[in-house]
Amino acid sequence: MSNLCKNDIALSCKDLSFSYQQTKVLHNISLQFHKGEFIALLGKNGAGKSTLLSCLIGLLPSDFSHLEITGLNPLSASRTAIARQVSFVPQEHDDMFPFSVVDVVVMGRTVYLGPFGAPRDIDYTSVHEILEELYISHLKQRIYNTLSGGEKQLVLLARALVQTRTMVFLDEPTNHLDYKNRFQILANLKKQCVENNSCVVACLHDPNYANIFADRVILINEGRIVADGKTDEIMTGEAISRLYGLAVNRSNRTVEPCFCQPAYAGKVLLLVGASGSGKTTTLQKILSNNKQLNFAGIICPGTWKNDKRHSSTVINISTGESTLFAKRSDEYDSPFTFFKNGQKVADRALVAEELHGTDCIIVDEVGPLELRDGGHAPQLPPLLSLEKPKHIWAIRPSIVAHVCSKWMLVDPVIIDVNDANATSQIQHFLKSKQEGL
Amino acid sequence: MDVSPQVIATTLINLPTTAADLVAGNYENLSESERVLLLIRFPRILLALLVGCGLSVSGAVYQGLFRNPLVSPDILGVAAGCTFGATLGLLLPGSDFTLVRICSFIAGLAAVSLALTMAKVVHSSQTVVLVLTGIISGSLFHAFFMILKTVADPYNQLPAIVFWVMGSLSGTSWVDTLQLLPIILGGYACFHLFRFRLNILSLGDSQAKTLGVNPKGLRLFLISVSSLMIAVCVASCGQVSWVGLVIPHIVRTIIGPDHRMLVPCSALLGATFLLLADDIARSAFSSELPLGVITSLVGAPIFAWLLYHNKNRGWT
Numbered sequence A: 001m002s003n004l005c006k007n008d009i010a011l012s013c014k015d016l017s018f019s020y021q022q023t024k025v026l027h028n029i030s031l032q033f034h035k036g037e038f039i040a041l042l043g044k045n046g047a048g049k050s051t052l053l054s055c056l057i058g059l060l061p062s063d064f065s066h067l068e069i070t071g072l073n074p075l076s077a078s079r080t081a082i083a084r085q086v087s088f089v090p091q092e093h094d095d096m097f098p099f100s101v102v103d104v105v106v107m108g109r110t111v112y113l114g115p116f117g118a119p120r121d122i123d124y125t126s127v128h129e130i131l132e133e134l135y136i137s138h139l140k141q142r143i144y145n146t147l148s149g150g151e152k153q154l155v156l157l158a159r160a161l162v163q164t165r166t167m168v169f170l171d172e173p174t175n176h177l178d179y180k181n182r183f184q185i186l187a188n189l190k191k192q193c194v195e196n197n198s199c200v201v202a203c204l205h206d207p208n209y210a211n212i213f214a215d216r217v218i219l220i221n222e223g224r225i226v227a228d229g230k231t232d233e234i235m236t237g238e239a240i241s242r243l244y245g246l247a248v249n250r251s252n253r254t255v256e257p258c259f260c261q262p263a264y265a266g267k268v269l270l271l272v273g274a275s276g277s278g279k280t281t282t283l284q285k286i287l288s289n290n291k292q293l294n295f296a297g298i299i300c301p302g303t304w305k306n307d308k309r310h311s312s313t314v315i316n317i318s319t320g321e322s323t324l325f326a327k328r329s330d331e332y333d334s335p336f337t338f339f340k341n342g343q344k345v346a347d348r349a350l351v352a353e354e355l356h357g358t359d360c361i362i363v364d365e366v367g368p369l370e371l372r373d374g375g376h377a378p379q380l381p382p383l384l385s386l387e388k389p390k391h392i393w394a395i396r397p398s399i400v401a402h403v404c405s406k407w408m409l410v411d412p413v414i415i416d417v418n419d420a421n422a423t424s425q426i427q428h429f430l431k432s433k434q435e436g437l
Numbered sequence B: 001m002d003v004s005p006q007v008i009a010t011t012l013i014n015l016p017t018t019a020a021d022l023v024a025g026n027y028e029n030l031s032e033s034e035r036v037l038l039l040i041r042f043p044r045i046l047l048a049l050l051v052g053c054g055l056s057v058s059g060a061v062y063q064g065l066f067r068n069p070l071v072s073p074d075i076l077g078v079a080a081g082c083t084f085g086a087t088l089g090l091l092l093p094g095s096d097f098t099l100v101r102i103c104s105f106i107a108g109l110a111a112v113s114l115a116l117t118m119a120k121v122v123h124s125s126q127t128v129v130l131v132l133t134g135i136i137s138g139s140l141f142h143a144f145f146m147i148l149k150t151v152a153d154p155y156n157q158l159p160a161i162v163f164w165v166m167g168s169l170s171g172t173s174w175v176d177t178l179q180l181l182p183i184i185l186g187g188y189a190c191f192h193l194f195r196f197r198l199n200i201l202s203l204g205d206s207q208a209k210t211l212g213v214n215p216k217g218l219r220l221f222l223i224s225v226s227s228l229m230i231a232v233c234v235a236s237c238g239q240v241s242w243v244g245l246v247i248p249h250i251v252r253t254i255i256g257p258d259h260r261m262l263v264p265c266s267a268l269l270g271a272t273f274l275l276l277a278d279d280i281a282r283s284a285f286s287s288e289l290p291l292g293v294i295t296s297l298v299g300a301p302i303f304a305w306l307l308y309h310n311k312n313r314g315w316t
Helices: A049-056 A079-083 A101-112 A121-133 A149-163 A179-196 A207-213 A237-244 A279-289 A340-349 A377-385 A397-406 A422-431 B005-013 B015-024 B032-065 B078-091 B097-121 B127-151 B157-166 B174-193 B195-201 B205-210 B215-237 B243-255 B259-283 B291-309
Strands: A009-020 A023-034 A038-042 A066-069 A086-089 A167-171 A199-203 A216-221 A224-230 A248-251 A254-257 A268-272 A295-299 A302-305 A308-316 A322-328 A336-338 A360-364 A390-395 A413-416
Touching (some): A023 A049, A023 A224, A038 A049, A049 A199, A079 A101, A079 B205, A086 A149, A101 A121, A121 A149, A149 A179, A167 A179, A179 A207, A237 A248, A237 A377, A268 A422, A279 A295, A279 A360, A279 A390, A279 A422, A295 A340, A308 A340, A390 A397, A413 A422, B005 B032, B032 B174, B032 B195, B032 B215, B032 B243, B032 B259, B078 B097, B078 B127, B078 B157, B078 B215, B097 B215, B157 B291, B174 B195, B174 B215, B174 B259, B195 B205, B195 B259, B259 B291
Parallel strands (some): A038 A216, A086 A167, A268 A413, A360 A390
Antiparallel strands (some): A009 A023, A009 A066, A248 A254, A302 A308, A308 A322
């Protein structure tokens, strides 16, 4: 973005926060959009993408230290002034009176009419031009409500373009569109960036569309920007895996889920055993038997009181760093207290970006906390997306099926820790070459 | 009483002089049939046109603002308020018809104000909240109305109340009509000016905002104007059901939802419809029928037929 000068700034905001019913939905968002950029917002459902768009154009009242759309503050400037700079294509718009397509599109010209004005011939001329440009002139007498999803989206895009091409915001424009129409609408938007120097900002569901069309991507998770930059630099397999919680890798220009790739099958060994059945002991044995292999990850040996796990220590296998991870507050059935420092040590041991060359990643253990997206859960999809390493996860018998489904494991090797041959089976797993490699 | 064509013709020829007589309050110079025509029929015709226009235009505006085809103008409790006010007026000792109308008008506006204030206190600009507070206000005033009905004298006052509620244009004078005229015409002019903006408002608040229209102030203004129109209509001739709900509907099935056409066409059709309904109410039987009965009886089959005929347009 170094080649873009200051005059090209279309929107800038600093420290924007938004709360909905006392819950903070957006946290200190700061960003700048430039003219001619195609920006894709990516994130899980409920990450705050749509909310961010609505806040930026002043549809929702947000707190910020600075917010400017081409020099205007969206909360104090008139709606007309804002609407001359930014047009918005909503997600879906079905609860409309049965207006004709021309009537819908001409509403985009409202900003150029006085309060008592009605569209003039000149407005209809630009409506017809836009319809021509998007190749939907044949729809103009149709009733909007009777159109197909793709046609509706194109009509709403026409309404936005007839309003202004300076900035166009779109909330999931590819929803309800068929395979071809998705590309068509995005290609149209890209054309606006290139030919009219428009700034296009779109929430997208599929990272591949961002990959193909966007100059810049902004990754949003739980109301925070986790990454913002050029598409090629930001869209690594690890980042996307972490964002969506699904292991994916990126080759050339496409992002592909790992579960549909042959190399992924049989990559994970689930070491199954009840609490105290010796999973950690087995793992330690494996580690000392295979000094020639490059291991990473964590093991969590525990102390025991009255046949119950009392505390647990986390050890970083590569560095040997260790700290107290969790502890019961008394001897009886009280729940574990987890220590923040322990999770930090674990997180440092499980950074996917640093483990490309590892032979095997050990995670001891994946439990109910991870199934609720806590603990190590955010690290697991990026780790799974790494091509080389195999995985050994220690888990309890009751959650095997749930773990397989949550991380979309394909043909996991499942070994009971109480099996007499457990160790030799793990050795076999470590030696075996993965298919496709 | 029969009015022959010749009488109408001579009346029209003498209109300048008779108008001068009318303005001067000089009724003695008029013949009997001239009196009937000029003092009874003409104001009644004009009132029917105005009320029909007022009710159906404000119905069209309400349906657009609330984005709901099932909304009728009394959604915010105007009609309930007016009914209560009129009943109160009828029960007050020594009350004449003017007092009834004033009471009705004030209570109608009070009901809407209550609904709008409640919505403001809830701090919501959502139309759903407005509809709900309208229901609250309406049912409150309806309850007051029921209380008045139970305390009313069942032989004299109760029939008067019941007949008033069913609506009638009988007993119209020039005074009533001229009171109504500026409000209905002024209100219509407001709607006509904003008729394109009504299209935008009908898309909902966030759409309107992104299209450059600030919906809050404009909506409040249009609601106030239409409430005012409905209040004067209901105050002058009782509750005429069906017109405000169905005339805009009928127009929409014929010409589509564009308010640029919908507003003037609803005004024309509403005025015509109510005039015809009043003619039937007045002349179908020896005694006059309530207007509300006729509007429903005539309107229902017409609307059913249109709904069937225009299956693929409008709402279906």
